[in-house]
Amino acid sequence: MTAFLVILFAYLLGSVPTGFLLGSLAGVDVRKTGSGNVGATNVGRVAGKKHGILTLLGDTAKGFVPVFVALQMGLGAAATGLVALAAFLGHLYPVFLKFQGGKGVATALGIVLFLSPVTAFILVVLFDSKENYVANANSPEQDKEYRKLRDLLAADPHWHDGEVIHQFWVK
Numbered sequence: 001m002t003a004f005l006v007i008l009f010a011y012l013l014g015s016v017p018t019g020f021l022l023g024s025l026a027g028v029d030v031r032k033t034g035s036g037n038v039g040a041t042n043v044g045r046v047a048g049k050k051h052g053i054l055t056l057l058g059d060t061a062k063g064f065v066p067v068f069v070a071l072q073m074g075l076g077a078a079a080t081g082l083v084a085l086a087a088f089l090g091h092l093y094p095v096f097l098k099f100q101g102g103k104g105v106a107t108a109l110g111i112v113l114f115l116s117p118v119t120a121f122i123l124v125v126l127f128d129s130k131e132n133y134v135a136n137a138n139s140p141e142q143d144k145e146y147r148k149l150r151d152l153l154a155a156d157p158h159w160h161d162g163e164v165i166h167q168f169w170v171k
Contacts, residue, residue: 003079010066010083014090014107017097018058019043022051031100039102056106063087063110071114084111 019038023030026047030038034046040059044052063084070083091107093099113120 002073003075003082006066006070006073006075006079006083007086009069010086011090012095013066014062014087015094015096015101016058016062016090017094017101018062019055019102020097022055022058023047026051031097037102038097040106059091059102059106060110060113062091063107063112064114065110067111067114084115087111 017038019030019040019042023033023038023043023046028047030036030043030046034042036042040052040056043055066083066087067080070080075083088104088107088111090101091104092101094101109120109123112123
């Protein structure tokens with residue numbers, strides 16, 4: 001019964017439309033402006049940087065908090081996985097927005113951030129590298145840094161201990 005309630009909590013928390021609510025506070029319906037997405041990027045574009053950052057933090061918390069609660073309540077790995085999935089699906093298909101939600105990137109980040117902070121860091125670096133790589137497609141320096149991190153991760157099967165990340169940033 002406890003697991004069911006935490007899963008339900010996770011779905012409902014994931015369903016809270018952070019970007020829509022913050023956009024509404026700014027006087028903008030983010031679903032009808034910009035890309036039409038309720039995520040942090042669109043909110044930042046149409047409602048301002050502050051609202052975009054708050055959306056990112058809120059959407060990340062929607063993944064982080066339920067997993068934290070599940071583990072604090074002593075739920076096993078399978079139940080905690082279902083809690084994480086429920087939070088993610090709540091963001092994608094929120095009951096409060098007629099099941100039309102966001103893409104789930106920040107919510108997934110929150111889940112991974114709690115379960116494996118080093119992995120979350122690597123994903124953010126790779127995502128940022130990809131975004132910068134696309135934005136600066138003609139930049140050999142960007143390509144060099146992206147390949148450097150990729151090669152370091154591929155060369156060391158124990159990258160999760162943080163040493164590879166240290167090597168990447170120090171060199």
